[in-house]
Each structure stands twice: as C-alpha cells, then as structure tokens.
Amino acid sequence: MIKTDVIIIGGGATGTGVARDLALRGIDHCLIEKKDLAAGATGACHGLLHSGGRYAVEDRESAVECIQENAILRRIGSKCVEQTEGLFVRLPGDTEEYRDLFLEGCHEAGIETELLNSSQALELVPNLNPNTTEAVKVPDASIDPFRLCMLNVESSKNSGGRVFTHHEVVDIVTHKGRCAGVRARDEFTSEIEEIQGKVIVNATGAWGDQIATMAGQEVQMSLSKGSLIIANHRLANMVLNRLRPAANGDIIVPNETVSLAGTTSIRVDNPENLCVEDSEISEIRSEAARMLPDFDGVRLVRSYTGVRPLLKAKDPSGGDRAITRGFRVVDHKNGLFSILGGKLTTYRLMAEKLTDAVMDHFGISVPCTTAELPLEGQEALSGYPISKRLRELEDMMCECELVPSSKVRQVIEEAGTRNISDIQHRTRLGMGPCQGGFCTYRALGLMQETGRMNPEEALDALRSFLQRRYKGTRSLLWGNQLREEQLVEGIYLSLLGMAEHEV
C-alpha cells in the first residue's frame, strides 16, 4: 500500500505536466498510466507547437493561450522544441477575406506575423507549390511530445514522485462518499497496486468519462478522431498550414527525419480500437500535396489516429472543427478533479490551473514556477547533435534515426525499461523510414543481454510490435512502401521463421 497526497491518472502531456507542477510546489504525488507515457492523444498528435494562428480567427481565447505557451515552451523546453517557424500558405482559391481576418486575429491575439509574397515564401520553402499566392509567417514550431512527457516526469521523480506506467486503474476507492485511493493493475503481472491519496486528478483525456464514472461522476466531452500520415522524408523545414478556415489535411509538420501530415476530424463514441480509413489517407495526401507537391510521390510509412478530447460544444451546429480548443478544470467536490479539453500546446497552462485548484483545496499557497524553470533532464538529451551520433556510426542500432546501441543500452539500464516503446520514445529508435523493421529485433536482443527480458517475453514483444507496425502501414502498401514491407516480411516471416504455416 502506497500513501500519497495526489494521485494523477493519465501519463499524457497534461498528467505529466501536473506531476511536474506538484513536484515543483512540493506536493507528494504519484502518477498512474495504463500504457506508456504519451500513449493517448499526446503521442498521436502532429507534434505541432501551435503559434495560435490556427485559432486566431475562430477561437481567439485559445489563440492567446497558444502564443503565450508557445513562448514559454520554447524557453523551458528548448531540447524538445525545434524552432522551425511556420507558414500559413494561401493557394489559388483561398480567399483574401480570410487572410485579412487571419492577420487581424493574430494581431489581436499577440501573434507576430509577416506577410510574404510568393517568391519570399518560395525562398523559405523552395519546394512549396509554385502557384502559392502568398504566405504569412508565424512562430509555429515542432515539438516532440514523447520527450516532453519524459522530461516532465523527470522533475516528478527528482522530487520523489512515483510513476507507474503500464498500470490500469480498475477501481477508485471511496470512503464516506469521498475519493480515497485507486486500485491499479499491472499490465504484465496482473498484480493489483493499491494507492491511497487525498485527491485524485483525472487527466485521462478521451478516457475522462470512464474514470469519472468510477468515482460516481460524469464529464461531458465530444470525442473527435484525427488521423495523420508520416512521409519518409523531411520534405520541408517549416511547419506548413493552409491559410483558410480549419479543414482536413491542412497541416504539415517536419519531425526530425520525417514529415507528418494531417489531420481529419471525425466524431467517435469510443476512444479505443480506432483505425485510419483509406479515404482519410487519400484526402490528407492530396491536400498536403497541394501545399507541398512532393507529398504526392513520397513514400508514406505509417498512418495513425488519435482522439481529441474536446469540450462539449455550446452550439453543436458548427461541427467539431468549430469547438473551442479551450479547457476547463472541474472540481467534482468529492476529491476528484478532472481536466477537460485543451491541447498539447497549452498542456502546461492546463496543469497550472488544475494544480492551483488542488492547492486551493489543500489550503496551501505556493506559486506555480513551471513557466520559469527549464525542464529538468534536458542536459542528457542536449549533447546529441548529428555530429556526435555519427561518431558512433559503427555501433548504430537504428540506422534511420542514428541511434547507437550505447544509447539504447543506457536507456535500458537507467530507465528501468520493460517495454520496447519506452526505448522508442526515449531515443526515437524505430521511428524513422523503416519504422523499426531492423532495429527492433536488435533492441529486444539487447533487452535480453541486459537481463530485462527473457526470450519468451522478447519474442512476445517482437510479435506485438510487428503486428502494431503492420497495422500502421497496412493501408499505405503501394509503391516503395510495399517493397519495404515485403522485405520486412521476408526477414521476420521467412528468415527468422515467425510465420504461421498452412502449407
């Protein structure tokens, strides 16, 4: 039995952000996540640190929050933010009226803009659609959500906070009508961990209502599915948005060696077992190619989907695109606090507001410092430029993302890793063009050599990884990606003998 003051449920950006905030304010806490850190909407987003431009016209309040948080995250999280800057690209057919509204909205929200003519825009992004009418430069950036969560957790751990990943809350224990703790099941051993706490924070995003229900409460949300595709090249060095009202396929984000494009918006009832439809892929690809024609012939390596946990619309007629990206803290008055809505860019602010509410509840007054102090643990990430990686070329475990085995070994030994995705998120192993086709076998080999896994566990992990990888690429199997897939199948099914034989 573990006793603590605050139990945080959910290991996404918000949950880990709350953990960091509580840690910095000296409150004992513990975080429970049913899968891995950033396994929900956080890890399934496009990794865009919004300037707020996207919301400047339709959702001013969110736009203001975004630009303020954007500046803060650039400052405190320089090692997980790549300061790419962004363009809002106006193509033939996109109206001047919207451009004017956009410039005005940005101005009022405090978002710095620079209007560029076509040739200025093409100078910044030479492979941009040559028919581009004009573009507006904004301070968009690319952010690594996995790193972000890990660094938040680092502060928590440094202050003695405990983090249970792969533990699913199965029950909220109540005492005289108030929340008193949780029971969580270990995904691997099925053992139940009992944790007592004075306050429970529900930071589970799309799963918020499920958790609230366990405590006899309900929260109202709209769940909106958004899908993305990953191209095997970094096609542009800036974030590209369409200068028009938010629509499908209007964002392209460079992310280390690859490019992400999205999104879509489809109402769903349940956040589990979602898949990407062929029609979504076609639409994202063709829209992305309108801004960046190279997207048309590029090899797509993966598609994935996440669920936005949006606040319930006040006026449902506008569709999910029109719902505010704002957020709300709910005090259920029984020791449970829920945080609803919001988005990755504003995760820190959301955590601050929620932590304020919890501090009020405890009657303690300690100010929030998460906006001032740099994220802890960045030093370990910082000395990792490409020149340093190339020095270990001989020892490269993941050739796509240049991850040497020494780095993987370090993560396995230091982070107590039990899971291949832990390694992937900490090092980017397997996140490049081959999507782990070669290196996962190696990383699992190393897990065994270091005694973290026995061979049966490693083979199970390899099997589930391959199935997950296949699910992400199955709807993209044409052109060169089909060739890559046949190669990977040759390796695992034939050479390693993992196939199920019928003949």
Next chain:
Amino acid sequence: MKFDVAVIGSGMSGLMASIYLAERGVSTAVVSRGNPICSISSGCIDIAGSGPDTLKAIDSFPGEHPYHKVGKEALLESIEYFQELMSKHGLEYDGDSRKNRSILTPIGKRRVTSLVPFTMKAAETADGDAFHIISFKDIKDFFPSYLTGRFPDAQVSVFDAGTHTTVGIATKMDNDDFLVSFVNWIREQEIARDKIAIPAILGITKTREIHDRLERDTGRTFFEIPTLPPSIPGLRLYRSLRKIAEGKGVSFFSSAEISDFGKERKKILGLTIKKPGRPDYVDAEAFILATGSFVSGGLFSDRNKFSETVFDIPVHSPAGEELFNEDFFKLGHPIEKSGIRVNDRFIPEDSEFENLFAAGSILAHSETMKYGCGHGMAISTGVAAAKHAEEYIR
C-alpha cells in the same frame, strides 16, 4: 551489341537461365539494375511447403502455380543442375530436393527449407541436441540470448573481432592472419560440446577453406546461423552464381536502367540502357524477363493499379479481394498472387510478344512465401524459360 538471348534481372532465375544458355553455346547477356534479393537472403534453397515431403506439397498447390508448368521431373533436374554447378564452384549445397529439413534461425526458431550451403549442414539437429555458441563482441545482428533461452544447455563464448557488422567480420575472416588468431582463441575456450553454432560470418570468398580449417583445427563441427540482411550466405550464393555465369561467357550489363525497348510486330528487338552520354543498346533474338516481384522492382503498385516495369505488359491481379491480410503473421497476402501469367512455354499470355519469356517470382500465382518455394521456383522456372528461349532461337 547483339546477343542471342538477353536476360533481364540478375537474381536466381535470371542467373540460372543465363548459365544454362551459355553452357549450350548461346550468346547471352544479363541486364540488371542492382543486386538481387537473393544476395541478402539466407542462402538456403526453399523448394516447397513446410512438411517433410516437397513433392507432396506441390500436389496441394493450386492449379495456376508455376510449378505445375515446370513439372516435377524438370524441377528435380534443374535443382540437381544447380547443385552440380555449385559443387564445381566449391560452394556445395547439401540436401535432397524431395525432402525438407529444418535449420535454426537467429531467434532460436526452426525454419523449413530443402537445400542448405555446406556451412549449415550440421544445423539439422534434434531440439535436445547440444551445441556451443560462438558469438562476437557487440555484433549488430546476432544475440545469443534469443537462442540460449530456448536451448538452456548452450554455452556462449564471445570473440572480439574489432568490428560489429556481419559483413565486416566475414571480410576479416577471409584474411589468414585473422583466421589464425580466431582459431587459436577457440582452442583456448572451454567448449564442452562437439557442435558449434556461429552466426553466418565464415568468410565471403574463402568459406570452404575457413570452414574446413576451423573443423580440422578445433575438432568440432560448425554450423552457421543466417542473420538479418545483408546475410552473408545469400551474398555468397549470388557471387558464386555470377562468377559461374561470367566463367561461361555471359556478358553483364550492371547498374543498367532500361529506358526504352525497340519492337517490330510481335518481336522485341532490343533494349536501350540509360547511361551518361550515349546509351547502350542490347539487341537479341529472345528476351527473358526475370525482374522479380514488387520487392525486387519487377512489378510496381500504384495503390490499386499494378504494372510491369520493363515492357509494361499486363499484370494479372486478384479481383474483388482485399489485397492484404489483417494479420501480419499469416502467410500469403492476396496481392502476392499478382504477376505475369505465362503459357506452357513461359511466354506471357497477356502480351503481344512471341520472343519474350518470363521466369522467377514475377510469375503470377507463385506466392513464394506462402508456398515456401522461393529459390526453388526461381531456379526451375529460370531453367525452363531458358530451354524455351533456346528452342525459339534455334
């Protein structure tokens, strides 16, 4: 340049076809774009199925399968022909093509195949059979713990080769001084077993010599475990076949991108090979298309539209089916049925040409992974297409 036959593709089927033709005095060219899939394969010759009997497995293959066009007799003959060629070249293939056997994979599973290079001959052991493992410090693609988990009695000795890749270690093995230090090191190890498993790094060019010397000087039996691509036994297989073909006078046009071809009525006249400056022209009486399936680039898929990449001849594709299974581990995606349909003379049925023959995994319904017939199909259809091409030009 003018040849009797031009073979397109330097994989198993193309090389076997070219060797067969050259041996019969037919002037032959091989035009290839890059290294073939067989050069990164395990080097084993899969013939058919996963049961004990290959010919029985073929009986259960669907009627459209290319093996039925080859015929069992011709299949066995062509495999024997392959074995003879390889023996003369010093890279013996062990096994009986009527039977399957199993070899150990790097994750400790068993995989069914029919013929293996002599370096894997001793791999066929009962599960209880004991062996020792020799591995290499920080080797990238071989982790003995995958094996020791399944064979707890197996002890591991680790040699520091000073390099981490299989190609790097295999290259060093070809050097005598290095080999001597390796042999001396083995003799210092405490090895309780007679049999030693080793990742497939026993040299690239001097494998016979290295293997025999290891066995002689240590008094143990060695067997190789093929590793992830680039897999050395596949590289040896490819290099050997290519050397054999060169020895018999086959002309090679490598790194050759075919940009165009000439035709007259029902005949292909020649290929245009893109080159900086003036292109090369390869004219021939007959052509063998052995460019492989999607992975090799012989076929190309643009979502639901498939094409053949050299002559743009129609590709047969499965109709009205999902192209891909949901389960990664289930063999045989329906898309693998697609390919070039041929008549009994291995002439593409849906094309206009009378002097074009097709062989290897580009053939429709070959489904080499599902039916476990990869290299066996390539060898036998390569030889069969060559026979028909020879008949045609005579």
